[in-house]
Amino acid sequence: MAEYQRHEHDVLVIGAGGAGLRAAIESAHSGASVGLICKSLLGKAHTVMAEGGIAAALANVDDRDNWEVHFADTMRGGQYLNNWRMAEIHAKEAPDRVKELEALGAVFDRTADGRILQRNFGGHKYPRLAHVGDRTGLEIIRTLQDHAVHQPIDVHMECTIVSLLKDGNRISGALGYDRERGRFKLFEAKAVVLATGGIGRAFSVTSNSWEYTGDGQALAYNAGASLQDMEFVQFHPTGMVWPPSVRGILVTEGVRGEGGILVNKEGRRFMFDDIPENYRGQTADNEEEGWRYTQGDKNARRPPELLTRDHVARAIMKEVREGRGSPHGGVFLDISWISSKLSNAEEHIKKKLPSMYHQFKQLADIDITKEPMEVGPTTHYVMGGIRVDGDTQMSSVPGLFAAGEVGAGLHGANRLGGNSLSDLLVFGMRAGKYAAEFAARQSSAKVDTQQADAIVRVALEPFDRAGGGEGPYQVEHDLQTMMQELVGIVRREGEIRRALDALKTLKERARKVSVTGNREYNPGWHTALDLQNLLTVSEIVARAALERKESRGGHFRDDFPEKDPSYGKFNIVIRRGANGEMQVTREPIPEMREDLKKIVEENK
Amino acid sequence: MASNQSFAQNIVESGQRAAARSNTSAGTETRAGTFRIWRGMGASGQLEDYSTSVSEGMVVLDAIHQIQAEGATDLAVRWNCKAGKCGSCSAEINGMPRLLCMTRLSELDLEKPVTVEPMRAFPPVKDLVTDVSSNFRAKKRIRKFTPRPPDAPDGTWRMAQSDADRVQEFRKCIECFLCQDVCHVLRDHQLHEQFVGPRLLVHAAQLEMHPLDILDRTDELKESHGIGYCNITKCCTKVCPEHITITDNAIIPLKERVVDNHYDPIAKLVRLMRGSKSTDTGQGEAR
Numbered sequence: 060m061a062e063y064q065r066h067e068h069d070v071l072v073i074g075a076g077g078a079g080l081r082a083a084i085e086s087a088h089s090g091a092s093v094g095l096i097c098k099s100l101l102g103k104a105h106t107v108m109a110e111g112g113i114a115a116a117l118a119n120v121d122d123r124d125n126w127e128v129h130f131a132d133t134m135r136g137g138q139y140l141n142n143w144r145m146a147e148i149h150a151k152e153a154p155d156r157v158k159e160l161e162a163l164g165a166v167f168d169r170t171a172d173g174r175i176l177q178r179n180f181g182g183h184k185y186p187r188l189a190h191v192g193d194r195t196g197l198e199i200i201r202t203l204q205d206h207a208v209h210q211p212i213d214v215h216m217e218c219t220i221v222s223l224l225k226d227g228n229r230i231s232g233a234l235g236y237d238r239e240r241g242r243f244k245l246f247e248a249k250a251v252v253l254a255t256g257g258i259g260r261a262f263s264v265t266s267n268s269w270e271y272t273g274d275g276q277a278l279a280y281n282a283g284a285s286l287q288d289m290e291f292v293q294f295h296p297t298g299m300v301w302p303p304s305v306r307g308i309l310v311t312e313g314v315r316g317e318g319g320i321l322v323n324k325e326g327r328r329f330m331f332d333d334i335p336e337n338y339r340g341q342t343a344d345n346e347e348e349g350w351r352y353t354q355g356d357k358n359a360r361r362p363p364e365l366l367t368r369d370h371v372a373r374a375i376m377k378e379v380r381e382g383r384g385s386p387h388g389g390v391f392l393d394i395s396w397i398s399s400k401l402s403n404a405e406e407h408i409k410k411k412l413p414s415m416y417h418q419f420k421q422l423a424d425i426d427i428t429k430e431p432m433e434v435g436p437t438t439h440y441v442m443g444g445i446r447v448d449g450d451t452q453m454s455s456v457p458g459l460f461a462a463g464e465v466g467a468g469l470h471g472a473n474r475l476g477g478n479s480l481s482d483l484l485v486f487g488m489r490a491g492k493y494a495a496e497f498a499a500r501q502s503s504a505k506v507d508t509q510q511a512d513a514i515v516r517v518a519l520e521p522f523d524r525a526g527g528g529e530g531p532y533q534v535e536h537d538l539q540t541m542m543q544e545l546v547g548i549v550r551r552e553g554e555i556r557r558a559l560d561a562l563k564t565l566k567e568r569a570r571k572v573s574v575t576g577n578r579e580y581n582p583g584w585h586t587a588l589d590l591q592n593l594l595t596v597s598e599i600v601a602r603a604a605l606e607r608k609e610s611r612g613g614h615f616r617d618d619f620p621e622k623d624p625s626y627g628k629f630n631i632v633i634r635r636g637a638n639g640e641m642q643v644t645r646e647p648i649p650e651m652r653e654d655l656k657k658i659v660e661e662n663k
Numbered sequence: 664m665a666s667n668q669s670f671a672q673n674i675v676e677s678g679q680r681a682a683a684r685s686n687t688s689a690g691t692e693t694r695a696g697t698f699r700i701w702r703g704m705g706a707s708g709q710l711e712d713y714s715t716s717v718s719e720g721m722v723v724l725d726a727i728h729q730i731q732a733e734g735a736t737d738l739a740v741r742w743n744c745k746a747g748k749c750g751s752c753s754a755e756i757n758g759m760p761r762l763l764c765m766t767r768l769s770e771l772d773l774e775k776p777v778t779v780e781p782m783r784a785f786p787p788v789k790d791l792v793t794d795v796s797s798n799f800r801a802k803k804r805i806r807k808f809t810p811r812p813p814d815a816p817d818g819t820w821r822m823a824q825s826d827a828d829r830v831q832e833f834r835k836c837i838e839c840f841l842c843q844d845v846c847h848v849l850r851d852h853q854l855h856e857q858f859v860g861p862r863l864l865v866h867a868a869q870l871e872m873h874p875l876d877i878l879d880r881t882d883e884l885k886e887s888h889g890i891g892y893c894n895i896t897k898c899c900t901k902v903c904p905e906h907i908t909i910t911d912n913a914i915i916p917l918k919e920r921v922v923d924n925h926y927d928p929i930a931k932l933v934r935l936m937r938g939s940k941s942t943d944t945g946q947g948e949a950r
Binding site for chain 2: 099102103104105107161164166167175176191192194197201206208239268270301302303304322324325326387391393396399417418421422425430431532536574575577579581584
């Protein structure tokens with residue numbers, strides 16, 4: 060038997076970004092003993108990267124806003140594949156979660172009368188995003204972190220979970236290793252909350268950090284939970300494209316919210332050329348009106364740059380593919396032009412978009428107050444994830460909960476900017492609450508050490524092959540390149556099938572990778588283990604993408620470029636079959652409640 | 664809908680100029696660079712040379728990743744966002760505390776080897792990774808945010824942007840701990856348990872100057888957080904990647920509050936009678 064450091068918690072929260080921290084705080088408040096696993100150091104999770112803001116119908120800037128409009132916007136943005144119950148809860152509870160952050164010390168930007176300021180964002184009818192310049196995510200994670208360290212929460216930093224453990228059908232804990240020493244840790248828990256974020260590292264151009272290897276999705280899948288909507292990957296329209304080493308780094312939608320415009324190399328503001336039917340009534344038909352909207356004119360409609368992300372990303376791709384792109388394969392995003400409108404434009408830009416100013420200055424030698432940026436789509440977010448109960452966030456495995464990006468349902472086929480941070484808080488809080496309640500009803504679960512020993516043996520195999528096989532980085536790199544090319548922003552059946560074949564070969568290679576050195580802080584070994592999760596989620600994405608023979612939201616099929624209403628009636632669900640095969644099914648979306656239908660109609 | 668052509672044409676021309684400039688400023692061709700990287704377990708180790716190709720726009724972290732992929736697979740380095748927002752990849756580059764992800768190779772002299780070492784103020788773990796846990800322990804000792812009762816019946820507060828500005832500067836901190844690394848009290852004297860260091864003083868400052876917070880932390884700043892150890896050499900301010908004016912705006916105002924509270928009995932008496940917090944002397948943010 061291997062030696063383990065053992066830890067026992069009522070609730071084990073895996074992941075310490077916004078959702079995980081909020082869940083851990085809520086479980087601790089409920090009286091549960093809580094363990095919190097961070098893959099990195101505390102406070103470094105991907106939430107720090109969120110820039111633009113957190114969506115909540117506070118109605119501080121425009122008093123016409125309320126939860127009903129937010130609900131309708133979220134459903135429209137998600138093309139009605141959303142779990143409507145989650146969209147309802149989210150719209151209703153987001154304002155309280157934001158106010159609560161202020162009670163924990165967050166300092167949002169202010170309105171003239173001293174309330175929380177809100178800004179415009181794509182797909183949101185009214186200015187709805189509470190924000191702190193362009194570093195809202197940092198504010199949120201730091202606020203939650205600083206509160207959590209004073210709560211009875213055991214924080215396990217730089218710890219990676221390699222498998223969930225089960226006792227019969229129910230969850231009994233998890234097995235992981237600590238990065239620093241490479242020792243295995245055995246966590247016994249009555250309930251587990253997964254809050255591990257996304258899968259961006261499955262692609263080569265991404266805004267995501269090394270951590271986003273689909274761990275939670277793969278852990279849940281391997282434990283028998285169902286995943287849904289995994290074909291919907293959000294390619295954020297504006298990532299940096301140059302220089303090559305920064306390709307994919309996010310350029311906040313806040314640039315467009317503050318008046319930034321997209322221009323092709325012919326000087327055409329191409330976003331005016333193609334405005335989708337269901338947004339036509341809400342979109343400005345001239346540049347002047349668009350500008351007035353960004354400056355808070357309540358009678359103006361939004362500029363087309365602020366259409367939903369899926370649409371803007373595809374419009375940019377089209378310009379590039381048809382030869383109208385910028386020198387490095389993107390398009391121009393310009394905020395400096397507002398100097399023709401505002402006398403203090405330079406100061407204004409630096410105040411509203413300080414991170415963007417520094418990012419471009421430092422990494423690309425571009426002064427965004429004077430010059431346009433070059434931008435193009437970057438893999439940003441996965442709408443799909445673990446299928447959960449809308450109220451409790453529990454998955455199909457008893458005792459296994461999911462919140463934040465790793466969960467699914469709220470965003471449907473496309474997520475609106477700003478709805479992610481609110482998702483983290485609303486459903487992080489709920490997952491923490493219901494996980495603690497679930498744990499209180501359970502006797503201690505039994506952890507099977509033989510099960511754990513078997514997992515440890517497999518996890519250490521890359522060392523046994525030391526020097527004998529190829530390294531993990533090359534396989535990871537080839538996987539990312541392949542997924543970007545074959546299952547990226549534009550998809551076709553033949554290419555997806557080629558991807559599935561390529562995945563077979565990559566899995567073979569991954570089974571044979573070898574690592575050198577010892578178990579202490581060994582990134583090669585960590586990559587070899589993360590690679591298994593990346594391969595699992597890549598296959599899930601490819602299979603779901605193959606099944607959806609239409610184009611909707613984040614999923615664009617060149618061979619089926621139109622939306623097909625018959626595909627609007629179900630979610631694509633993937634689970635592991637009895638013999639370890641991937642099962643793909645279509646699960647009907649429950650009929651929307653009458654009162655909610657009415658809200659959708661009234662807001663059309 | 665066509666746009667105002669001459670206006671948009673200006674944007675395109677300006678963008679194309681910028682793109683062309685970036686092609687020539689760093690050179691589009693690749694060249695070889697030597698990186699002298701600290702390799703070691705715990706306290707023992709040595710600098711080892713690695714050669715790798717350097718191309719347009721690369722930062723030091725890119726070179727480290729390339730070296731990992733080309734064979735040094737177990738080279739330990741912390742990183743996350745690669746955009747200067749998470750504060751994970753702190754190290755010493757040619758002896759200067761910097762973020763690996765925000766240091767472009769084009770600003771370094773590649774004729775000579777680029778030295779990359781871990782932060783020396785902290786106990787070494789492996790290669791470029793150090794044990795920064797003392798910073799997390801220190802934060803637990805600083806009493807948490809405690810707001811006054813809400814201003815409005817709906818449980819919300821009112822706060823002017825000008826009041827928010829002051830603490831927002833401190834709340835920009837990404838916890839990279841470069842300020843701790845360069846602080847001689849921590850680096851040379853290793854007084855991690857006696858002195859919380861500049862990062863945590865910035866944390867204390869944002870609490871003390873927070874428009875809603877009602878606690879007074881000046882006693883513990885003096886007694887247990889060791890604010891007296893700081894003798895204002897301002898090294899911390901110089902290395903801050905977020906350009907927080909650590910010494911002038913955070914530490915000096917806190918020191919003044921401590922002085923007022925402990926060495927000005929009349930002022931203290933007045934405050935006690937009024938039941939208010941320390942005299943507000945921290946006007947250092949006026950820049």
